[in-house]
Amino acid sequence: MRTKTVIRLDSNESAGTDNRKPSKITRRTAMALSTLGIVELGRGTAMAASPDGQLTWAVHVSLAPTWFDPAETPGIITPFMIMYAMHDAMVKPMPGNAAEPCLAESWKAAPDKLSYEFTVRAGVKFHNGDPVTAEDVKFSFERYRGTSAAMLKARMKAVETPDARTVRFVLKEPWPDFLTFYSSATGAGWIVPKKYVEKVGDEQFKKAPVGAGPYRFVSFTPGVELVMEAFDGYWRKMPTVKRLVFRTVPEEGTRLAALKRGEVDMAYSIRGELAEDLRKTPGLTLKSVVIQAPFWLYFADQWDPKSPWHDQRVREAARLAIDYKAVSEALTLGYSPVTNSIIPDNFAFYWKPPAAVYNPAKAKELLAAAGHGRGFEAGDYYCDTSYANVAEAVINYLQVAGIRLRLRPLERAAFFSSYSQKKLKNVIQGASGAFGNAATRLEAFAVKGGAYTYGNYPDIDDLFAKQASELDEKKRTELLHRIQQIIHERSVYAPIWQLAFLNGVGKRVGESGLGLIKGHAYSAPYEDVTIKK
Amino acid sequence: MKQYIIRRTGYSLLSLFLLSLTIFLFVRVTGDPTSLLLEPGASLEDIANLRRQFGLDQPLWLQYWLFVKSFLTGDLGLSFYYRTPVLDLYFERLPNSLLLAAVAMILSLVIGIPSGVLAAVHVGGFWDNAGKIFTLLGLSLPSFFIGLVLILIFTVYLGWLPSSGAGTAWHVVMPAFTLGWYFAAAHMRLTRSSMLEVLGSEYVKLARLKGLPEAMVVGKHAFKNALIPVITLAGINLVVMINVAVVVETVFAWPGIGRLLYEGITFRDFPIVQAVVVLGGSMIILVNLLVDILYAFIDPRIRLES
Numbered sequence: 017m018r019t020k021t022v023i024r025l026d027s028n029e030s031a032g033t034d035n036r037k038p039s040k041i042t043r044r045t046a047m048a049l050s051t052l053g054i055v056e057l058g059r060g061t062a063m064a065a066s067p068d069g070q071l072t073w074a075v076h077v078s079l080a081p082t083w084f085d086p087a088e089t090p091g092i093i094t095p096f097m098i099m100y101a102m103h104d105a106m107v108k109p110m111p112g113n114a115a116e117p118c119l120a121e122s123w124k125a126a127p128d129k130l131s132y133e134f135t136v137r138a139g140v141k142f143h144n145g146d147p148v149t150a151e152d153v154k155f156s157f158e159r160y161r162g163t164s165a166a167m168l169k170a171r172m173k174a175v176e177t178p179d180a181r182t183v184r185f186v187l188k189e190p191w192p193d194f195l196t197f198y199s200s201a202t203g204a205g206w207i208v209p210k211k212y213v214e215k216v217g218d219e220q221f222k223k224a225p226v227g228a229g230p231y232r233f234v235s236f237t238p239g240v241e242l243v244m245e246a247f248d249g250y251w252r253k254m255p256t257v258k259r260l261v262f263r264t265v266p267e268e269g270t271r272l273a274a275l276k277r278g279e280v281d282m283a284y285s286i287r288g289e290l291a292e293d294l295r296k297t298p299g300l301t302l303k304s305v306v307i308q309a310p311f312w313l314y315f316a317d318q319w320d321p322k323s324p325w326h327d328q329r330v331r332e333a334a335r336l337a338i339d340y341k342a343v344s345e346a347l348t349l350g351y352s353p354v355t356n357s358i359i360p361d362n363f364a365f366y367w368k369p370p371a372a373v374y375n376p377a378k379a380k381e382l383l384a385a386a387g388h389g390r391g392f393e394a395g396d397y398y399c400d401t402s403y404a405n406v407a408e409a410v411i412n413y414l415q416v417a418g419i420r421l422r423l424r425p426l427e428r429a430a431f432f433s434s435y436s437q438k439k440l441k442n443v444i445q446g447a448s449g450a451f452g453n454a455a456t457r458l459e460a461f462a463v464k465g466g467a468y469t470y471g472n473y474p475d476i477d478d479l480f481a482k483q484a485s486e487l488d489e490k491k492r493t494e495l496l497h498r499i500q501q502i503i504h505e506r507s508v509y510a511p512i513w514q515l516a517f518l519n520g521v522g523k524r525v526g527e528s529g530l531g532l533i534k535g536h537a538y539s540a541p542y543e544d545v546t547i548k549k
Numbered sequence: 550m551k552q553y554i555i556r557r558t559g560y561s562l563l564s565l566f567l568l569s570l571t572i573f574l575f576v577r578v579t580g581d582p583t584s585l586l587l588e589p590g591a592s593l594e595d596i597a598n599l600r601r602q603f604g605l606d607q608p609l610w611l612q613y614w615l616f617v618k619s620f621l622t623g624d625l626g627l628s629f630y631y632r633t634p635v636l637d638l639y640f641e642r643l644p645n646s647l648l649l650a651a652v653a654m655i656l657s658l659v660i661g662i663p664s665g666v667l668a669a670v671h672v673g674g675f676w677d678n679a680g681k682i683f684t685l686l687g688l689s690l691p692s693f694f695i696g697l698v699l700i701l702i703f704t705v706y707l708g709w710l711p712s713s714g715a716g717t718a719w720h721v722v723m724p725a726f727t728l729g730w731y732f733a734a735a736h737m738r739l740t741r742s743s744m745l746e747v748l749g750s751e752y753v754k755l756a757r758l759k760g761l762p763e764a765m766v767v768g769k770h771a772f773k774n775a776l777i778p779v780i781t782l783a784g785i786n787l788v789v790m791i792n793v794a795v796v797v798e799t800v801f802a803w804p805g806i807g808r809l810l811y812e813g814i815t816f817r818d819f820p821i822v823q824a825v826v827v828l829g830g831s832m833i834i835l836v837n838l839l840v841d842i843l844y845a846f847i848d849p850r851i852r853l854e855s
Binding site for chain 1 (some may be wrong): 580584585586593595599630632633641642693697700704705711712713714799800801809811812
């Protein structure tokens with residue numbers, strides 16, 4: 017029998033398959049190299065120095081134990097901060113690839129798109145030493161009860177496990193977005209050990225979670241800190257940092273002070289003047305991450321013929337009247353890019369619109385042509401109070417052009433509740449950080465019946481219905497691009513920016529992991545994070 | 550006496566009922582917790598599912614009944630955010646709050662009482678004026694401001710003390726001082742006024758006329774009697790310190806009950822807010838009940854009048 021010893025040589029991946037070919041060498045060669053300390057026996061583990069040192073994050077939110085269990089993944093981005101360390105997914109967003117095979121070595125969709133077959137990566141283990149099997153994958157899917165769980169399961173006919181390394185998801189009818197939901201929009205594809213969960217139960221699992229990620233759980237004190245240690249059997253690579261500590265520090269000024277004093281190595285969410293202070297502090301680095309959260313103005317009355325917003329020229333004038341770059345510069349030090357779209361630029365099927373233009377003269381011309389040469393009373397401007405500063409800047413620009421609005425900030429919950437119940441009018445400053453792709457965003461914000469759609473355009477609805485059943489990806493992309501183009505041309509929205517999340521990085525940090533995965537707000541993948549030597 | 554205790558206990562239970570009802574309704578006025586636990590743009594199905602999980606789809610009266618029923622059996626519910634029994638969270642944080650409150654109380658007494666005595670003995674003098682400034686600042690400066698200034702000085706500029714967290718004796722210094730200053734000011738004011746009242750009394754005049762040294766008059770005869778209301782106030786303040794150090798615990802990331810309450814409010818975690826308020830309220834009601842009963846024991850006029 018020949019021993020398979022693997023040295024990872026390259027990292028060329030393409031969607032659907034992990035192309036890293038294991039190089040096979042003989043037992044004798046392996047033993048010789050091993051003696052020399054050149055290779056380490058074991059699948060996928062390159063020889064690397066043992067993990068060493070500790071990195072500490074000052075985290076802006078309180079960590080919840082539910083985030084230790086992928087089955088309870090809620091519809092917010094924060095739990096992925098922990099999941100990338102403790103757990104691993106069959107397919108997940110990674111640097112340079114929005115759907116990289118991880119615990120899955122490969123996958124393929126049936127030609128009729130009624131089933132997806134995944135091959136579990138060979139030799140991968142959980143932190144307790146149990147191998148990751150097809151049964152674990154099936155169990156994790158069936159156990160999943162987080163965001164979109166009902167929808168995922170309603171579309172599923174069966175989950176089959178023909179052998180220990182093969183899992184087949186059989187759908188009731190073709191669903192082009194299956195992989196989006198399985199890989200990034202939910203936690204259904206993040207794998208937990210079946211045997212362990214069944215043995216300890218759901219509650220105990222949250223207290224002592226076991227995963228297949230690069231770091232294993234050590235301790236958790238609610239509201240205080242989470243400690244994890246490097247898992248030396250991680251398949252992708254050996255983490256270089258031995259210990260990760262996530263310390264909750266709710267106050268922004270305190271986080272910055274802790275970073276300055278070297279108590280922590282990274283501090284999440286440092287904004288405004290504090291970010292400016294951070295940028296000026298020698299030894300510290302301001303690191304921005306653009307997250308999948310575009311902000312926009314929504315002209316809620318555009319379907320009312322009596323409203324000035326019904327006139328497309330008025331909506332265009334509003335778009336031209338705002339200096340988005342200046343707003344970004346003033347409020348997020350210029351780190352929030354002006355993408356001119358309500359779809360995040362890292363989403364599948366994103367259509368890149370022409371760059372936003374600031375032209376107040378043209379805005380006034382358009383208003384005059386629409387019969388508002390002296391400007392007009394444009395009604396109310398609703399926003400979430402947390403982002404009233406953005407609203408103030410935008411309202412000032414609109415005022416200069418002659419569009420006079422009254423600011424109506426609402427507390428966050430009241431705002432989103434009123435927004436979804438279609439109670440707001442005139443102009444709404446909205447935003448969304450929900451997962452998915454362009455289709456899922458459009459469904460909520462631009463198509464008839466959408467949770468946040470105040471009116472509809474029949475041609476957009478028709479195109480959307482077509483794309484929902486289109487199995488040819490190229491044709492589907494064209495349809496979704498066309499919808500985005502129409503939204504842009506008709507100025508249904510005035511996109512403001514895609515929000516940047518500003519963080520501080522201390523001098524001990526080599527690779528912070530911030531921004532490696534596009535759209536992901538936090539450090540990841542953690543096995544790539546390093547301490548300066 | 551028995552009737553008095555029964556009546557007082559009845560009032561306490563009524564207060565507790567009103568408190569529980571008020572907080573139950575107030576937290577629900579703040580809005581829907583699902584909007585903070587899901588991203589904007591979440592599907593209506595997800596929102597409905599979460600509301601069902603939390604029991605928020607039930608009628609209000611039923612939600613209240615379930616809350617009271619579980620509370621009476623010692624079950625404070627499951628946190629919406631942590632998905633952990635609230636009682637576990639509460640008792641995990643309680644030792645930290647007790648430690649912070651104890652140190653802050655010691656600081657407030659060590660600073661407040663001597664400075665109050667000094668101010669009373671030197672009315673209108675330097676110590677009195679210095680005490681007034683100290684009191685004014687302690688009572689008027691918001692604790693988040695004091696906390697941040699202390700962090701700026703002792704952490705950022707001098708590098709002497711850790712900015713936040715818990716674990717060592719150094720961690721408790723700044724939060725305890727921030728929390729203690731307000732109460733030191735309150736204790737100082739009460740000590741001063743109480744001392745002034747006692748120093749003007751007949752028996753102190755007599756002690757002076759007898760030719761006792763001033764230190765003995767102040768220290769032995771006046772101070773002991775002036776201390777009674779201060780100690781009573783300190784007892785109630787200690788309960789307050791344990792339960793309402795929200796801002797101080799947040800600024801210094803101190804893992805106590807105040808921060809638990811802050812987290813509960815931030816995430817509209819109704820079970821946490823309800824539990825912290827009702828348990829804190831229960832402590833205060835219990836202390837007041839004991840004080841009432843104690844007074845009645847000491848002074849028969851109280852129970853006879855009532």
